[in-house]
Amino acid sequence: MATKSLASCIFCKIIKGEIPSFKLIETETSYSFLDIGPVAKGHALVIPKYHAAKLHDLPDEYFADTLSVAKKIAIAQGLENYNILQNNGRIAHQEVDHVHFHVIPKPAASDEEGLVVGWPAKKPEMSELKALHEELLEKLG
Template sequence: MTSLASCLFCKIVKGEIPSMKLLETDTIYAFMDIGPIAKGHCLVIPKYHAAKLSDLPDDQMNDILPACKQLAKATGAEDYNILQNNGRAAHQIVDHVHFHVIPKPAGAGDKAGLVVGWPTQTELSKEDITKSFEEMKSRL
């Protein structure tokens, strides 16, 4: 896990690393991704350092989705993905909560933007799903 002092995104928020800032509020910072997978690919990060979404205090989340929405509109793309990963197994590279806003260019199909395969867990029975439901519900 990245420490606060060495966190790439914390350094961007502090102005120690340059970025192409798009939006900023008291709690978030949004900027262009330097390794984009589509034209207009950008990131929204909380200024508060938290590795995963589950580590982020609720009071630091108020501006995230409105910023994602505003940026998605600003890309001009009709279709887009909002992506947020948590942990290495889920493809998170930078250990600081971040949301990708990734436009899907018109007519690009799977040739541009985020390419996602969605494998269905067909081996899960109705009983398995019910058990998961009950476990999750008890933790809420």
């Protein structure tokens, strides 16, 4: 398997076994392990074995396996409530420049364990949404 890696990337070093981890599942294209700074018990990371800083840099063939591994981790933990989180860029809270997915258990409704999210929803005018929709359809087309 062709794997692009970056010598200084902590996740690439974990994949290569240069840095120890609490490995959960390893496949041909993905590697998963327990997070050493968890926000909840069972917080795990799933990383593609291809080094890409952001989601849009990752080849499509890595997506299905990565999400399948995340699903297996959630099932193995018997999670009823959990978040799958993926960040891109510093201002979007990405700390390691290697695509990774967090599987974060949410065991209780409180803010004491699990992901705490603020969701500052806006109420745009329908004409603004329509214009954006048309613009995106043109670019996606």
